[in-house]
Amino acid sequence: MLDIVYVVATLSFFGLMWAYARACEYLGREPMGEKEQL
């Protein structure tokens, strides 16, 4: 029974990390003023 819990927890963790990466991508969107400096 706990095997399922640990497997689901592992998959959830990596899913969370993927969502976190997308959030970082969102955080990295430049405000207009900074864009020309890229």
Added chain:
Amino acid sequence: MTTNGWLLILVYSVLLLAVTKPLGVYMVRVYDGSLKWLAPLERGIYRVCGIDPEEDQHWTRYTGALLLFSAVSMLVTYVALRLQASLPLNPAGLPAVADRQAFETAASFTTNTNWQSYSGEQVMSYFSQMTQLAFHNFTSAASGMAAVVALTRGISRRSGGRLGNFWVDLVRGTFYILLPLSVIMALLLVQQGVIQNFVNYVTVTTVEGAKQVLAMGPAASQIAIKQLGTNGGGFFNANSAHPFENPTAISNFLEMFALLMLPAAMVYMFGRMVKNVKHGWALWAAMYVLFFGGVATAYWAEARGNPIHAARGVDVVASASNPGGNMEGKEVRFGIAASVLWATATTDASNGSVNAMHDSFTPLGGLVPLVNIQLGELIYGGVGSGLYGMIMMAVLTVFIAGLMVGRTPEYLGKKIQSREVRMVMLYVLIFPAVILTFTAASVLLPAGLKGLNNAGPHGLSEILYAFSSTTGNNGSAFAGLTGTTYYYNTMLGLATLFGRFAMMVPMLALGGFLAERRTVPESAGTFPVTTPLFVVLLVGVVVIVGALTFFPALALGPLAEHLAMQAGRLF
């Protein structure tokens, strides 16, 4: 402190310096693709796995590949450990690994932590050790190296957020660097007497006439990569204090040297790849200052010993027949200098292997490994992870220097603006947030307190060390904490995962953001990153960030214990 002891530290330092450049140059050639002596093997792997080695991945794709590889390999290990009893190479007939320990071990080895809440010889079959744990020893190290190479590419070029190919970096790091060095290292260790066999455990009669079971197994091959890959998980429970893992003074030096060799060389590699070798050496110098400070403090504290011992008539002065100082928990074969040098190096790196028990160090001696971990293990650090930790601090340093003079900061020709600083701050804040949250929860919850074997400040140090070690992906244990409970197995397993991936993601994002920026030429307003001033500022930032974050917890743990010891009270 003895002349011999200082000589050991000096020889270690000189050899570390000597190996940095040649190995660093070799690594540059591995990651720029110019080294091709294993090209047929590489092509075969890419073809079988369906990898396009020419693909230049955007940072999100690079991160996704790293996460996918880690998730799948962690789950495979979990299943293999749970099915251990039915798998081959299990002459001792060991049963399946318990669910909670299988989770923690799979997480721990996937993240290059190698925290072990079990005795290797009593829980892991040869199959589990060789196909699962050793596999992760290679791939977790290669993943860390790949990550820092990706960040380096982000700094050194403008490629629209593209950082290279994770699969290629993983394969090349494993086959060109880790495997060849591990073979050489394993042979050297076998020559020194480290065991490497597949025989069943041996029952012997001791000199007192008692029966004793001696664990056997393919130890040398595992120890080679455990040190080179800054993994640290021992084949035996006593780790490198076990005579079958570490039989001689030479094997001790080799193992100790192997654990900082690659991280030191990677710093030079970074300098070459960003075309600023002087900056690589500046980072190296900052790391050495912190390394030497740690080893000198720990050596002083352990050689001085425990004043309570001295007050009770124990001879704590070093002489020809007496090592002096605090020898509790240390191998008589290695003595104080080799024990503190190992303890410092293993916690500077995210290694975690031990040849002495850190729990038995004096409070200030034990403080050094703890602080090394809490600084982020960036003093040479884990392979890859240490260097990217220091690069994050270097970015923070130029940002602070930029604020001081009122200019837009630059790092190696790339402007550092709000989005880069956001990623750096995420990286800096996640680490203490995970450690302190888990530690606070453990001192409040009955399940957390149940694992403690010592009261007072020493008990707090044990919990704080456990979560610092796992979140920092170090894996060394302070001992004294019973970690084989559902609570600790699960929480420590989660801490390893957050400590690895929740920090890697913003680091790779930073690499991607920098790869989108054009490189600007140096100007009069550029803060130089090759001068002694930069080294001093960088060391200051590392120490201040670490001290501000962890000082309150350290004051309640090892510092309170040190003051209590001076007043004659032990815990």
